[in-house]
Amino acid sequence: MSRYSLLSLYRHSRTGHENWPRAWRNPPLRPSYDVVIVGGGGHGLATAYYLAEEFGVRNVAVLEKGWLGGGNTGRNTTIVRSGYLQDSSALIYQHGLSLFEGLSKKLNFNVMFSSRGLLQLAHSVHDLQEQSRRVSACRQNGIDLELISADRVKYMLPEINLSCRFPVMGAAYQHDAGNARHDGVAWGYARAADSLGVDIIQNCEVRGFRISGGRLEGLETTHGDVRCNRVGVVASGHSSTLAAMCGFRLPMTSVPLQALVSEPIKPVLNKVVMSNGVHVYLSQSDKGELVIGAGADQYSSYSQRGSFAAMDSILSPLVELFPYISRLRMLRQWGGVVDITPDRSPILSKTEVSGLYFNCGWGTGGFKATAGSGHVFASSIANEEMHPIAAPFSLQRFYSGALIDEGSAAGVAH
Amino acid sequence: MLRVNCPWCGFREEIEFTCHGEASILRPSKAEALDDRGWGEYVFFKENAKGIVLERWEHSSGCRRWFVALRDNVTDNFLGFAKADEAPPRIPKGYVQDKSCASIPMPKTASGYGKADKKSLRK
Numbered sequence: 001m002s003r004y005s006l007l008s009l010y011r012h013s014r015t016g017h018e019n020w021p022r023a024w025r026n027p028p029l030r031p032s033y034d035v036v037i038v039g040g041g042g043h044g045l046a047t048a049y050y051l052a053e054e055f056g057v058r059n060v061a062v063l064e065k066g067w068l069g070g071g072n073t074g075r076n077t078t079i080v081r082s083g084y085l086q087d088s089s090a091l092i093y094q095h096g097l098s099l100f101e102g103l104s105k106k107l108n109f110n111v112m113f114s115s116r117g118l119l120q121l122a123h124s125v126h127d128l129q130e131q132s133r134r135v136s137a138c139r140q141n142g143i144d145l146e147l148i149s150a151d152r153v154k155y156m157l158p159e160i161n162l163s164c165r166f167p168v169m170g171a172a173y174q175h176d177a178g179n180a181r182h183d184g185v186a187w188g189y190a191r192a193a194d195s196l197g198v199d200i201i202q203n204c205e206v207r208g209f210r211i212s213g214g215r216l217e218g219l220e221t222t223h224g225d226v227r228c229n230r231v232g233v234v235a236s237g238h239s240s241t242l243a244a245m246c247g248f249r250l251p252m253t254s255v256p257l258q259a260l261v262s263e264p265i266k267p268v269l270n271k272v273v274m275s276n277g278v279h280v281y282l283s284q285s286d287k288g289e290l291v292i293g294a295g296a297d298q299y300s301s302y303s304q305r306g307s308f309a310a311m312d313s314i315l316s317p318l319v320e321l322f323p324y325i326s327r328l329r330m331l332r333q334w335g336g337v338v339d340i341t342p343d344r345s346p347i348l349s350k351t352e353v354s355g356l357y358f359n360c361g362w363g364t365g366g367f368k369a370t371a372g373s374g375h376v377f378a379s380s381i382a383n384e385e386m387h388p389i390a391a392p393f394s395l396q397r398f399y400s401g402a403l404i405d406e407g408s409a410a411g412v413a414h
Numbered sequence: 415m416l417r418v419n420c421p422w423c424g425f426r427e428e429i430e431f432t433c434h435g436e437a438s439i440l441r442p443s444k445a446e447a448l449d450d451r452g453w454g455e456y457v458f459f460k461e462n463a464k465g466i467v468l469e470r471w472e473h474s475s476g477c478r479r480w481f482v483a484l485r486d487n488v489t490d491n492f493l494g495f496a497k498a499d500e501a502p503p504r505i506p507k508g509y510v511q512d513k514s515c516a517s518i519p520m521p522k523t524a525s526g527y528g529k530a531d532k533k534s535l536r537k
C-alpha cells in the first residue's frame with residue numbers, strides 16, 4: 001500500500017494527480033479461504049481488516065454483491081454516538097466510538113471523524129424524564145452525557161425555534177459524538193484490509209451455502225464455489241435472505257429508511273441535532289449540505305426506496321423547528337433497507353450451523369458501531385468464541401428472554 | 415404514497431393504514447406445551463422474505479377493519495387484497511419477480527397460507 005501523506009500529495013501534484021495507484025486490488029475469487037465475509041459494507045470490511053491486522057487471519061475474502069459500501073453504509077446519515085440506555089449497548093457502542101478516535105491515523109485514510117457534539121431534543125415532560133433516565137444510565141457506564149436546558153439549546157443552535165408545535169424543553173447532550181464520512185470508513189477499511197492480503201471481491205453475490213452434518217463447508221457464488229469452514233454474514237437488510245438459504249429464520253424485519261440532503265449553504269449548524277419525538281435527525285456536511293434523516297416506513301420492503309409519507313411527516317415539524325429550512329431546495333433523496341430487530345439491538349451470534357456467524361440487526365443505527373462491531377466480530381470468528389462485548393447480542397436472547405431493549409430509549413436509534 | 419385498497423372502503427392513501435406484518439403467523443395450537451424455543455420462534459422470528467409477501471393490514475384511521483394484502487416488496491406493488499375470511503389473493507398469472515429474488519427460497523408467507531390460517535383469522 002502506498003502511504004497517503006502530505007509528501008505523496010505533493011509528489012502526485014507534480015504529475016497532475018494522474019498516477020495515483022488503485023486503492024485496492026481486484027483479485028479473482030480463489031477456491032478456498034480460511035474465513036469468508038459475506039457483505040462488503042463497513043461492518044464486513046472492518047471485520048476483515050481486524051481479522052488480518054489483529055487476529056492474524058489473513059487468508060480472508062470479502063464477497064460483495066454490488067459495490068463496496070453500496071448498502072446502508074453509503075446511505076446513512078453518519079451519526080456517531082454512544083448514548084444508549086442498556087449496559088450491553090453502552091459497551092458495544094462506546095467501543096465503536098472510541099475506535100473512531102484515531103481511526104484515520106490507523107487506516108492512513110481520512111474518515112473525517114468530527115466529534116462536534118450531539119443534541120437529542122426533548123419536546124415534552126415525558127421526553128425530559130426519559131432523557132434524564134438515559135443520561136444517568138450513560139454516566140454510570142462512563143459515557144459523558146448531560147441534560148441541558150432549553151436556554152443552552154438555544155445558545156448552541158441560535159436558529160432553533162423553541163416554541164413551535166413540538167416545543168423544545170431541553171436536550172441530552174453528548175459532546176464527543178458527531179459524524180464521520182461513511183464512504184471514507186468503507187474505503188479506508190477496504191484499502192487497509194487489502195494491503196494485509198484480504199481479497200475484496202465486488203459484484204460477487206452469495207447464492208447458497210454448502211452445509212453437511214451441521215457444519216459449514218463452503219459457499220456458492222456468482223463467481224463459482226468456495227471452500228470455507230468459517231463464514232461471517234454481515235449483510236444488514238438482506239440477512240434474512242441468506243439465513244433462508246441455510247434453512248433458518250432471523251428475528252428481524254427489513255424496512256425502508258430514508259434520508260435527503262439540501263443544496264449546499266454556508267455553515268449554519270455545527271452540531272448534530274436529533275429529535276426522537278418527530279423522528280428527524282440533522283447535521284451539516286463539510287460540503288455545506290444539510291443531511292436530514294427520516295423515520296422508517298411501517299411495511300417490509302427491499303425496494304431501497306422510502307415513502308413520501310415518511311418524508312412528509314418529518315419535513316413539516318422540521319421547518320417549524322428550523323424555519324430557514326423552508327427556503328432550501330432538497331437535492332437528493334434515497335432509501336436503504338434496514339434490518340430491525342424486536343429489541344432494536346443488533347445480533348452478533350453463532351448459529352445452528354457450526355462455523356457460520358451472523359452480524360446484523362443494526363437497523364437504523366449501526367454506522368456508529370462499524371469499527372467496534374468489526375473488531376469484536378473478528379475476535380469472535382478468529383477465536384471461535386464470542387467476544388465478551390458481543391456475547392449478550394446472541395440469537396439465544398430471543399429464546400431466553402434476555403432482550404437488550406433499546407426500543408423505548410432510542411426509538412429512533414441513529 | 416402507496417394506495418391501499420381496503421376491501422370495504424376502496425382505495426385510500428397509505429397513511430390511513432397500519433401494516434401488521436406477515437399473515438402466516440399462527441398462534442401455536444398447543445401453547446401450553448411450548449418450550450422457550452417454541453415461544454421465541456413464534457413471538458420474534460420472521461420469514462422477512464424478499465419478493466412476494468402476504469400481509470395483514472388494518473384500515474386503522476378508517477373503518478378499522480383488518481384484511482390481507484399480497485404485495486411484492488421489491489417493487490412495493492400490491493398484487494391483491496382480500497377480506498380476512500375470503501380466499502387469499504393469488505399471484506397474478508405470468509407475474510415476473512425481480513431477478514434479484516432468483517436465489518432466494520420462496521417464502522412460506524405467499525405459498526403456505528392454508529386452511530388453518532383462514533380459520534384463525536375469522537375469530
Ligand SMILES: Cc1cc2nc3c(=O)[nH]c(=O)nc-3n(C[C@H](O)[C@H](O)[C@H](O)COP(=O)(O)OP(=O)(O)OC[C@H]3O[C@@H](n4cnc5c(N)ncnc54)[C@H](O)[C@@H]3O)c2cc1C
Binds near residue numbers: 080334
Ligand atoms: C437513511 C439511513 C440513515 C442512517 N443513519 C444512521 C446514522 O446516522 N448513524 C448510524 O449509526 N447508523 C445509521 N444508519 C444505519 C447504518 O447505515 C447501518 O446500520 C450500517 O451502515 C450497516 O452496515 P453494514 O456493513 O452492516 O451493512 P451494509 O452497508 O448494508 O452492507 C451489507 C452489504 O451486504 C451485501 N450483500 C447482501 N446480500 C449479499 C449476498 N447475497 N452476497 C454478497 N453480498 C451481499 C450488500 O450489497 C451490502 O453492501 C442509517 C441507515 C439508513 C438507511
Ligand SMILES: [Zn+2]
Binds near residue numbers: 421476478479
Ligand atoms: Zn376500510
